[in-house]
Amino acid sequence: MLEVKDLHVTVEGSEILKGLNLTVNPGEVHALMGPNGAGKSTLSAVIAGKDGYEVTSGEVLFEGKNLLEMEIEERALAGILLGFQYPVEIPGVKNIYLLKAALNAQRVARGEEEIPAPEFMKLVREQLSFMKMDGSFLQRAVNEGFSGGEKKRNEILQMLVLQPKLAMLDEIDSGLDIDAMKVVAEGINSLRNADRAILMVTHYQRLLEHIVPDRVHVLVDGRIVKSGDKNLAHELEARGYEWVLEESAA
Amino acid sequence: MASQEMEELVSREYTQGFVTDIESDTVPPGLDESTIAFISNKKGEPEWMLEWRLEAYRQWLTMTTPSWAHLDYPPIDYQAISYYSAPKKDEDRPQSLDEVDPKLLETYEKLGIPLHERAALAGVAVDAVFDSVSVTTTFKDKLAEAGVIFCSISEAIREYPELVRQYLGSVVPQGDNYFAALNSAVFTDGSFVYVPEGVECPMELSTYFRINAANTGQFERTLIVCDKRAQVSYLEGCTAPQRDENQLHAAVVELVALEDANIKYSTVQNWYPGDENGKGGIYNFVTKRGDCRGDRSKISWTQVETGSAITWKYPSCMLRGKDSVGEFYSVAVTNGRQQADTGTKMIHIGEGTRSTIISKGIAAGRSDQAYRGLVKVGPRAKNARNFTQCDSLLIGDRCGAHTFPYQEIGNNSATVEHEATTSKIGEDQLFYCKARGISEEDAVNMIVNGFCKDVFQELPMEFAVEAEALLNVTLEGAVG
Numbered sequence: 001m002l003e004v005k006d007l008h009v010t011v012e013g014s015e016i017l018k019g020l021n022l023t024v025n026p027g028e029v030h031a032l033m034g035p036n037g038a039g040k041s042t043l044s045a046v047i048a049g050k051d052g053y054e055v056t057s058g059e060v061l062f063e064g065k066n067l068l069e070m071e072i073e074e075r076a077l078a079g080i081l082l083g084f085q086y087p088v089e090i091p092g093v094k095n096i097y098l099l100k101a102a103l104n105a106q107r108v109a110r111g112e113e114e115i116p117a118p119e120f121m122k123l124v125r126e127q128l129s130f131m132k133m134d135g136s137f138l139q140r141a142v143n144e145g146f147s148g149g150e151k152k153r154n155e156i157l158q159m160l161v162l163q164p165k166l167a168m169l170d171e172i173d174s175g176l177d178i179d180a181m182k183v184v185a186e187g188i189n190s191l192r193n194a195d196r197a198i199l200m201v202t203h204y205q206r207l208l209e210h211i212v213p214d215r216v217h218v219l220v221d222g223r224i225v226k227s228g229d230k231n232l233a234h235e236l237e238a239r240g241y242e243w244v245l246e247e248s249a250a
Numbered sequence: 251m252a253s254q255e256m257e258e259l260v261s262r263e264y265t266q267g268f269v270t271d272i273e274s275d276t277v278p279p280g281l282d283e284s285t286i287a288f289i290s291n292k293k294g295e296p297e298w299m300l301e302w303r304l305e306a307y308r309q310w311l312t313m314t315t316p317s318w319a320h321l322d323y324p325p326i327d328y329q330a331i332s333y334y335s336a337p338k339k340d341e342d343r344p345q346s347l348d349e350v351d352p353k354l355l356e357t358y359e360k361l362g363i364p365l366h367e368r369a370a371l372a373g374v375a376v377d378a379v380f381d382s383v384s385v386t387t388t389f390k391d392k393l394a395e396a397g398v399i400f401c402s403i404s405e406a407i408r409e410y411p412e413l414v415r416q417y418l419g420s421v422v423p424q425g426d427n428y429f430a431a432l433n434s435a436v437f438t439d440g441s442f443v444y445v446p447e448g449v450e451c452p453m454e455l456s457t458y459f460r461i462n463a464a465n466t467g468q469f470e471r472t473l474i475v476c477d478k479r480a481q482v483s484y485l486e487g488c489t490a491p492q493r494d495e496n497q498l499h500a501a502v503v504e505l506v507a508l509e510d511a512n513i514k515y516s517t518v519q520n521w522y523p524g525d526e527n528g529k530g531g532i533y534n535f536v537t538k539r540g541d542c543r544g545d546r547s548k549i550s551w552t553q554v555e556t557g558s559a560i561t562w563k564y565p566s567c568m569l570r571g572k573d574s575v576g577e578f579y580s581v582a583v584t585n586g587r588q589q590a591d592t593g594t595k596m597i598h599i600g601e602g603t604r605s606t607i608i609s610k611g612i613a614a615g616r617s618d619q620a621y622r623g624l625v626k627v628g629p630r631a632k633n634a635r636n637f638t639q640c641d642s643l644l645i646g647d648r649c650g651a652h653t654f655p656y657q658e659i660g661n662n663s664a665t666v667e668h669e670a671t672t673s674k675i676g677e678d679q680l681f682y683c684k685a686r687g688i689s690e691e692d693a694v695n696m697i698v699n700g701f702c703k704d705v706f707q708e709l710p711m712e713f714a715v716e717a718e719a720l721l722n723v724t725l726e727g728a729v730g
Contacts (some may be wrong), residue, residue, distance in 0.1 A: 018382055035377035048685050049679075049684075049685070050681055050685075051681070052678065072681065072684040072685055073684045073686075073687050073688060073689055073690070075685075076684065076685055076686055076687035076688075077687045081685070081686070082685050084682065087682065088676060088678040088679050088681075088682045090682070090683075090696070090697055091701065091703075092699070092700025092701055092702070092704070093696050093697065093699070093700035095694070098492055098683070098686070098688075098696070100687055101683075101684075101686075101688050101692060101696065102686035102687050105686075105687040105688050105689065105692070106687050109687070144494075158686065162686070164307050197611075246277065
């Protein structure tokens with residue numbers, strides 16, 4: 001589904017990704033781990049199309065299409081959704097309005113009719129209760145005055161409504177207490193199916209206890225230096241990143 | 251977003267630029283006492299009215315253009331302007347919409363204002379001003395039943411001379427400022443509203459103004475008087491066709507609220523802003539002032555300003571009555587080369603007077619805008635309160651926003667609060683929306699409308715919808 005080949009990315013003149021390779025197939029959950037500043041968030045930002053990241057070489061294919069030539073919204077409409085580490089506040093814009101606009105943009109792009117209001121409300125209410133959020137969330141301005149946990153839950157709510165092919169979650173566990181973590185993890189687990197891929201960027205093993213990944217990658221200094229199954233995450237938790245560095249240097 | 255893409259969005263052309271081909275009865279350009287006599291005569295005015303105009307003209311001759319505003323434009327040649335223009339069929343005015351020139355109705359259609367439908371469906375009485383003469387007035391009977399007078403100012407001068415004489419110029423005197431003096435001398439039309447004691451006006455009153463004769467200044471004069479315990483909501487909206495000459499527009503609006511009266515005045519202004527170099531747009535120099543003359547009276551101004559090359563406008567409230575209330579809610583959008591210097595004045599004179607100012611400025615392209623607001627608390631205004639919030643949103647990096655808040659507090663018991671923010675339209679906000687599949691244009695619209703929500707919710711329902719649509723159109727061509 002997603003193929004990243006020898007990707008080099010520069011941010012404000014300094015190279016952050018230095019030849020990154022990654023293949024993600026439908027149905028798989030990948031966890032991307034690594035020390036601070038390794039380039040984890042850069043990868044998801046480049047895939048989503050954020051400005052300010054210069055791809056100097058390499059390619060990113062999504063379902064065989066060259067992602068790097070697509071506009072941000074085209075990528076989203078193709079089925080890539082990024083859950084933000086720090087979701088931005090949009091004063092005055094109701095959550096429900098953003099959700100509906102996003103869902104309808106998808107439907108229109110697929111040549112479908114816009115969703116009828118009752119159907120939309122039913123869909124949203126179901127997912128809302130799944131995420132243990134009450135109806136007032138819909139009427140509040142997007143992320144405005146939300147607690148850290150509320151913001152993250154809201155990101156997952158959007159995923160549940162928009163049903164992406166590739167869900168990318170950037171440090172979705174940061175700033176969550178254990179209860180909120182469980183709710184968020186349940187939300188993410190419910191997204192798992194044979195056609196969908198999930199790419200999680202995280203610091204901590206903690207999240208991976210709730211969402212068991214198929215593949216774990218260690219990103220160090222702009223490259224994936226080691227990949228493995230869920231056991232690799234346990235090993236990282238126990239031994240830190242040093243040994244991976246030494247191993248890769250050897 | 252890259253500022254280049256923003257530029258492209260911003261450079262789209264004004265969509266309401268078209269000209270209706272109706273023959274006009276226009277005087278040659280120039281202004282002297284004989285021009286004023288011509289206008290007065292054309293309108294069938296009594297002698298006192300002509301005298302009043304001439305007094306204003308003589309004062310105007312001694313005055314100079316104000317130069318304090320944060321605006322830049324070449325001097326205006328007042329002798330190059332034609333001061334009277336009226337549709338030819340003045341003598342036999344249409345009695346119903348069926349008799350109205352179909353071309354005029356077409357114009358309304360293009361503006362998205364199917365007059366008959368709107369009026370019938372929304373229950374709005376429309377006194378449509380086309381150039382300088384009221385073409386049609388609807389729902390007169392229903393208003394008459396309630397005792398509400400709603401007619402053109404010219405008609406009011408002929409039919410209700412006592413009322414007009416009592417209130418005209420009592421809020422904005424002839425010599426108040428340069429443009430008000432000019433207006434007092436040459437105004438050709440506008441609206442008059444009188445709501446008698448205890449009457450709640452049964453419908454929202456609406457006037458659509460539209461400038462349509464090349465090189466003709468339009469000088470409306472609006473006077474709204476709300477007697478004791480009366481209420482009225484008045485809507486003013488305007489658009490103009492694309493022209494090459496700058497068109498001067500110097501309106502005066504006077505509101506009078508007596509004891510316990512309540513006036514809500516809403517404006518949506520979408521005049522031609524000029525081309526991408528600022529050529530050909532409307533100069534909008536307006537004096538709007540409300541007088542809360544009676545105790546517990548209330549005047550509320552809501553404006554959505556998206557058009558004009560230059561806007562110079564400060565809807566104000568004189569809070570004279572004890573516990574009277576003044577409000578100002580404003581959204582101003584500038585784009586291209588537009589310039590706007592707008593804001594309000596809240597003059598607290600009476601005890602316990604309160605005022606609220608919410609101003610939202612959105613600047614895009616190479617436009618420049620200023621919020622200029624005065625909160626003045628007089629020595630007798632015990633326990634006066636004001637809350638001011640003015641927020642600016644910048645789109646791109648070649649526009650400017652300035653805030654000039656003035657406070658003159660002459661009473662220690664007053665509470666005056668001022669909050670101001672300036673922000674760039676967030677790249678992060680745009681990215682967030684686009685990463686959810688929402689197009690850049692829709693995302694900008696969404697963010698800007700959210701920014702303006704506090705003001706839009708003050709607009710009457712159907713106007714709010716229109717304002718939002720208008721903002722989106724301006725943002726297509728302005729913000730996006």
